[in-house]
Amino acid sequence: MQLTVLGCHSATPRVNAYPTSQYLEINNRHFLIDCGEGTQRQMRKYKVGFSKIDHIFISHLHGDHFFGLVGLIATLGILNREKELHIYGPKGIKEVTTLQLKFSKTWTKYAIVFHELTSTESELIFEDNKVSVRTIPLNHRVYTNGFLFTEKAKPRKLHIENIQQYDEIETCDFHHIKAGKDFVLSTGEIVSNDELTIDPPKPLSFAFCSDTAYKPSIIPIIKNVDLLYHEATFLKDREDLCEKTKHSTAEQAASIASQANAGKLIIGHYSNRYKNIDDFKAEAQTVFNNTELAEVGKRYTTDAFPVEILN
Amino acid sequence: MQLTVLGCHSATPRVNAYPTSQYLEINNRHFLIDCGEGTQRQMRKYKVGFSKIDHIFISHLHGDHFFGLVGLIATLGILNREKELHIYGPKGIKEVTTLQLKFSKTWTKYAIVFHELTSTESELIFEDNKVSVRTIPLNHRVYTNGFLFTEKAKPRKLHIENIQQYDEIETCDFHHIKAGKDFVLSTGEIVSNDELTIDPPKPLSFAFCSDTAYKPSIIPIIKNVDLLYHEATFLKDREDLCEKTKHSTAEQAASIASQANAGKLIIGHYSNRYKNIDDFKAEAQTVFNNTELAEVGKRYTTDAFPVEILN
Numbered sequence: 001m002q003l004t005v006l007g008c009h010s011a012t013p014r015v016n017a018y019p020t021s022q023y024l025e026i027n028n029r030h031f032l033i034d035c036g037e038g039t040q041r042q043m044r045k046y047k048v049g050f051s052k053i054d055h056i057f058i059s060h061l062h063g064d065h066f067f068g069l070v071g072l073i074a075t076l077g078i079l080n081r082e083k084e085l086h087i088y089g090p091k092g093i094k095e096v097t098t099l100q101l102k103f104s105k106t107w108t109k110y111a112i113v114f115h116e117l118t119s120t121e122s123e124l125i126f127e128d129n130k131v132s133v134r135t136i137p138l139n140h141r142v143y144t145n146g147f148l149f150t151e152k153a154k155p156r157k158l159h160i161e162n163i164q165q166y167d168e169i170e171t172c173d174f175h176h177i178k179a180g181k182d183f184v185l186s187t188g189e190i191v192s193n194d195e196l197t198i199d200p201p202k203p204l205s206f207a208f209c210s211d212t213a214y215k216p217s218i219i220p221i222i223k224n225v226d227l228l229y230h231e232a233t234f235l236k237d238r239e240d241l242c243e244k245t246k247h248s249t250a251e252q253a254a255s256i257a258s259q260a261n262a263g264k265l266i267i268g269h270y271s272n273r274y275k276n277i278d279d280f281k282a283e284a285q286t287v288f289n290n291t292e293l294a295e296v297g298k299r300y301t302t303d304a305f306p307v308e309i310l311n
Numbered sequence: 312m313q314l315t316v317l318g319c320h321s322a323t324p325r326v327n328a329y330p331t332s333q334y335l336e337i338n339n340r341h342f343l344i345d346c347g348e349g350t351q352r353q354m355r356k357y358k359v360g361f362s363k364i365d366h367i368f369i370s371h372l373h374g375d376h377f378f379g380l381v382g383l384i385a386t387l388g389i390l391n392r393e394k395e396l397h398i399y400g401p402k403g404i405k406e407v408t409t410l411q412l413k414f415s416k417t418w419t420k421y422a423i424v425f426h427e428l429t430s431t432e433s434e435l436i437f438e439d440n441k442v443s444v445r446t447i448p449l450n451h452r453v454y455t456n457g458f459l460f461t462e463k464a465k466p467r468k469l470h471i472e473n474i475q476q477y478d479e480i481e482t483c484d485f486h487h488i489k490a491g492k493d494f495v496l497s498t499g500e501i502v503s504n505d506e507l508t509i510d511p512p513k514p515l516s517f518a519f520c521s522d523t524a525y526k527p528s529i530i531p532i533i534k535n536v537d538l539l540y541h542e543a544t545f546l547k548d549r550e551d552l553c554e555k556t557k558h559s560t561a562e563q564a565a566s567i568a569s570q571a572n573a574g575k576l577i578i579g580h581y582s583n584r585y586k587n588i589d590d591f592k593a594e595a596q597t598v599f600n601n602t603e604l605a606e607v608g609k610r611y612t613t614d615a616f617p618v619e620i621l622n
Contacts, residue, residue, distance in 0.1 A: 012386040015356045037382040038349050045326045061414040063385040071348040074374045075323040092414040099410055103372040103403040105453050142416050 001026045001151070001204045002301045003227065004309065006042035008268035008294035010211075010233055010247075011064055018296055019064035020269060022229070023048045024206060027130040027151040032056045033208050039068035040075050046297055046309050050079055055126060057133070058089030059210060060144035061096070069093075070100045077108040084111045088125055088133075090143045091116040117145055122221050136221050138212035140246045146210065148222060151203035156180055159198050166191065204302065207262075210269050213242060214252040222260045226302050229294065230256055232267035232280050241271075250280040254287035263302055268294030312337045312462070312515045313612045314538065315620065317353035319579035319605035321522075321544055321558075322375055329607055330375035331580060333540065334359045335517060338441040338462040343367045344519050350379035351386050357608055357620050361390055366437060368444070369400030370521060371455035372407070380404075381411045388419040395422045399436055399444075401454045402427040428456055433532050447532050449523035451557045457521065459533060462514035467491055470509050477502065515613065518573075521580050524553060525563040533571045537613050540605065541567055543578035543591050558582075561591040565598035574613055579605030 002025050007018030019036025023043070030052040032039075043050065058066050066089070076085065087093065094114040101107070115125060117135060126133035129152060136146030155178040163169050168185055169177075177183060183191045207222040210231035222228060233247035242249055248256075250267055257265035265288050270277050277293055284291040298306040313336050318329030330347025334354070341363040343350075354361065369377050377400070387396065398404060405425040412418070426436060428446060437444035440463060447457030466489040474480050479496055480488075488494060494502045518533040521542035533539060544558035553560055559567075561578055568576035576599050581588050588604055595602040609617040 011389055012351070015352060037379065038352060040323070041326060041349060061416075063382055063411075063415050063417060066415075067382045067385075067411075068348065071374055071378045074378075078322055090414075096410050096414050099407050100374070100378075103401075103407050104374050104377075105372075106374060 001206060001227070002299050003206060003229070003266070004046055004048065004299045005266075005268065005294045005296055006039055006046060006048070007036050008270070008296060009064075010269045010271055012272070014272075016296070017272070018042055019067075020059075020210060021068065022208065023053075024149060024208075026149050026204070026206060027154075029128070029131045030054070031133075031149065033147060034059055034065040034210070035067075035069040035072060036064045037067040037071075040072045042296070043072075050076060051081065053085075054083065055086045055088070055133075057147050057208075058087065058093060059138070059146060059208070060140060060142050061090050061092060062140075062142060062211070065211075066093070070097055073097065073101065073108065073112065074104070074106045076110065077106060081108070081110040084113055086113045086115060086126075088115040088147075089117060090145075091118050118143075122148075134221065136207060136209055136218050138209060138218070139215045140211045140213070144211060146208050146212070146218070148205060148207045148225065150205040153203050154200035156193070156197035156200050159196055162195050169196075207260075209256070211247060213246040214248050214256070216256065216259060219256065219260045222256075222262070224261050226263040227266065227300065228257050228260065228262040228264070229266045229268065231269035232284065233269050233271050235274065235279060235283055238271075238273075247271075250283040251287055254284035254291060257284075257288040257291070262288075263290070264300075265291045266294050266300055267291060312517060312538070313610050314517060314540070314577070315357055315359065315610045316577075316579065316605045316607055317350055317357060317359070318347050319581070319607060321580045321582055323583070325583075327607070328583070329353055330378075331370075331521060332379065333519065334364075335460060335519075337460050337515065337517060338465075340439075340442045341365070342444075342460065344458060345370055345376045345521070346378075346380040346383060347375045348378040348382075351383045353607070354383075361387060362392065364396075365394065366397045366399070366444075368458050368519075369398065369404060370449070370457060370519070371451060371453050372401055372403060373453060373522070376522075377404070381408055384408065384412065384419065384423065385415070385417045387421065388417060392419070392421045395424055397424045397426060397437075399426040399458075400428060401456075402429050429454075433459075445532065447518060447520055447529050449520060449529070450526045451522045451524070455522060457519050457523070457529070459516060459518045459536065461516040464514050465511035467504070467508035467511050470507055473506055480507075518571075520567070522558060524557040525559050525567070527567065527570060530567065530571045533567075533573070535572050537574040538577065538611065539568050539571065539573040539575070540577045540579065542580035543595065544580050544582050546585065546590055546594055549582075549584075552582075561594040562598055565595035565602060568595075568599040568602070573599075574601070575611075576602045577605050577611055578602060 004023040006021040009017035020034040021039040230253035232250035232253040315334040317332040320328035331345040332350040541564035543561040543564040
C-alpha cells in the first residue's frame with residue numbers, strides 16, 4: 001500500500017501549491033482521491049499511469065477538490081480510453097460534469113458510471129476481491145465524505161519447506177491449503193494447516209478525511225487504521241476559524257489519530273496563511289508522535305519515512 | 312501593447328505544456344483571452360495581477376480553452392474581489408459556470424456579467440475610451456470567435472518647444488490643442504495645430520484567432536493588424552487532419568498573416584504529435600517572414616523579439 005500526494009494545499013492553486021489530490025495503490029488496485037485543478041499535470045509529473053485509474057473518489061464539491069475532474073475526463077477521452085470509469089461523489093457531480101462535456105462537445109468513447117452519494121451514515125460503496133471502500137461522513141460546509149480503503153484478507157502463504165516433507169502434496173493441492181484447509185494423507189493422518197502455511201501479511205487500511213471540522217464520531221469507523229490522512233487547515237491559534245469554516249487544527253487531527261489508534265498520521269490541506277508547515281507537524285506531534293506532513297510529490301507507506309519521487 | 316503567453320499547447324495539459332491562455336495589456340487595459348486548466352497558476356508564475364483583469368474573453372467551449380475559468384472565478388472570490396467581472400464567450404458559458412459555483416456553494420461577492428455570443432457576423436462587444444473589441448467569427452468544430460483588440464486614436468502630443476514661443480498659450484489651453492484645435496492669438500492671428508502638436512503614436516491592434524480552419528474571409532476584419540496570433544496546430548504534412556478537426560497548418564496561418572498585411576505573426580496551439588516546434592516557424596516563414604513561436608512565459612510586442620519573463 002502506498003499513497004502519493006499530488007496536491008495538499010487548500011483553496012487556491014499557486015506556483016508550487018496544488019489543491020487536494022492523492023493517488024492510492026492498495027492491494028493491486030489504483031484509486032484517485034479528489035481532483036483539484038491541475039491534478040492531471042501532477043499525475044504526469046509524478047508518473048501516475050492514466051490508464052490504471054478506474055475509480056475516482058471525490059470528497060465534496062468545493063473547487064479545490066474537484067475542478068480538475070472534467071479536464072482529466074476529457075484527457076482520458078483524448079487518450080482513447082475505452083474501459084469504464086467509476087466516479088464516486090456527492091449528488092450533483094453527474095450533472096455538473098456532463099454539462100461541461102456537453103458544451104465542449106466532448107463525448108467520451110468510454111462509459112462514465114457516476115455513483116452519487118447522499119447518505120449521512122457510513123456505507124460500503126466499492127468492493128471486489130482485493131479491496132473494499134466505505135464512506136466516512138464528515139462535517140464540512142457542504143456535504144462531504146472521507147473514504148476508508150481496506151485490503152481484503154489475503155490467502156495464507158505456503159510453508160514450502162514443511163510441504164516438501166510430504167510427497168503426497170502436489171501443486172494442485174496448494175489452492176486448498178492457501179485457503180486454510182488441513183491436508184489428509186492416504187494413511188488417514190491429518191496434517192494441520194498451521195504446519196503447511198504461514199500467516200499472510202496483515203490487511204492494511206487507509207483513511208482519507210478531508211475536509212472536516214473535528215468530528216470524533218468518525219473514530220469507530222476508522223479504528224486501528226494503518227495510515228490516516230486527516231486535514232489540518234489551521235494551527236490551534238486559529239481554532240475560531242475552524243469553527244467558522246468547518247476545518248480542523250493540527251492538534252485536532254492528531255487527537256483523531258490518537259483516539260483511533262492509527263498507525264501513522266499524515267496531515268495536509270494547509271491554509272495559505274502559514275509560511276512554515278513544520279509548525280503543523282510540531283503541533284500535531286504534541287498529541288500523536290507518528291505524524292508526517294503531506295508534501296507534493298512524496299510517497300507514503302506504513303514505513304517510517306516518505307519517499308521523494310524524482311522527476 | 313504587450314502580449315504574455317500563459318499557455319500555447321493544444322488538447323491536454325502536461326508538465327511543461329499548458330493549454331491556451333494569453334494576457335493582453337493594451338492602452339492601459341488588461342484582458343485575459345481564453346483560460347485553459349492551470350491558467351491561474353500560470354498567472355501567478357508570470358506575475359499577472361489578478362485584480363487588473365476585468366474582462367475575460369473565451370473563444371469557444373472546448374476544455375483546453377475554458378476549463379480553468381471556474382477556478383479563476385472562485386479564486387477571485389477568495390481574494391475578496393468586489394468589482395464586476397465581465398466574461399465574453401459562447402452561449403452556454405453562463406449556465407456551465409454558474410452550475411459549478413452552485414454545487415460548490417461558491418457565491419462570489421462580486422458581480423459576474425456574462426456577455427453570451429451567438430452571432431456569426433463580426434460584432435463590437437466591448438468599447439471604452441481606450442480600446443474596442445470586435446469578434447472574428449472562426450471555423451471550428453464548435454461555435455468559435457477570435458477577438459480583435461484595437462486601441463482608440465490617442466490625443467495629439469504637445470510640441471512644447473513651439474508652444475513656448477507663444478506667451479499667450481497657457482496650461483489650461485493644452486486640452487483643446489491636444490484635441491486638434493488651432494489657437495487664436497489676441498491679435499486674431501491663427502496658429503495652426505500642426506505647429507503646436509506632433510502626431511500621437513499610431514493606435515495598435517492585436518487579433519487572436521484560435522481555434523480555426525483556414526478561413527480567408529476573416530481577412531477584411533483583421534486587415535493591417537499590428538500583431539496577429541493565429542493557431543497552427545499541424546504542419547502541412549497533416550493538412551488532412553486540419554480538414555477533419557478544423558485546425559490550421561503553420562503555412563495557412565502565415566498565408567492569413569500575409570494576405571491581411573499583418574505586422575507580425577505569432578503561431579501556437581501546437582499538436583502534441585510534434586517534438587520540435589521550430590518546424591512550425593520554418594514552415595510559416597516560407598510564406599510570412601516576420602513569424603514568432605508562441606512560448607509559455609514570453610512577452611511579445613511589435614518589436615523584433617519576444618522577451619522571456621524571469622520568474
